[in-house]
Amino acid sequence: MKVEHTPIADLLVLTPAVFEDDRGYFFESYSATAFAKNGIDIQFIQDNQxxxxxxxxxxxxxxAAPYAQTKLVRVLQGEILDVAVDIRKDSPTYGQHYSIVLSAANKKQLLVPKGFAHGFSVLSETAVVSYKVDEAYHKESERGIRYDDPALGIDWxxxxxxxxxSEKDVILGTLNDLD
Known part of the structure; x- marks a missing residue:
């Protein structure tokens, strides 16, 4: 597994070692051992798709804390633009975002730690996205930021x-509205 550090601390791009032959390919999409060897200590509890x-x-x-989630995002079919926004108030990159194209073809994954807002846009005709989380969904802790917040200036x-x-996402507030 190749681990790439992004310009935002703790936000990582992971690329698995892919073994291809005339039958197709094989790769480990997640390995606790490989994570540990790279200093990543996360216990995932659920897969979403x-x-x-x-x-x-x-x-x-x-x-919101204490139910904040770390996500490991990958694409099983199609292509997306995956976006993470640093919402850690004490971070030097607070309010900055990072985006990357994740696809079934490139097999890259984005590790989005606690303290980030996350979203994606679908670039292909359709896309199937899978992501692991380390905390269960907790409705009362659900928060969000509008996709078109002018302060973020995200090119989707x-x-x-x-x-x-979704109707739910259209009525979200801006980064400045987060509690």
């Missing part, structure tokens, strides 16, 4: 006028 159409924007989502790489966004 979503299916979305082109132009869908999901997010930006988070859960989809036509915003045609974006498909």
């Amino acid at each position: 979503s299916f979305s159409k082109h132009g869908v924007i999901r997010g930006l989502h988070l859960q 790489q989809v036509q915003i006028s045609d974006a498909i966004v």
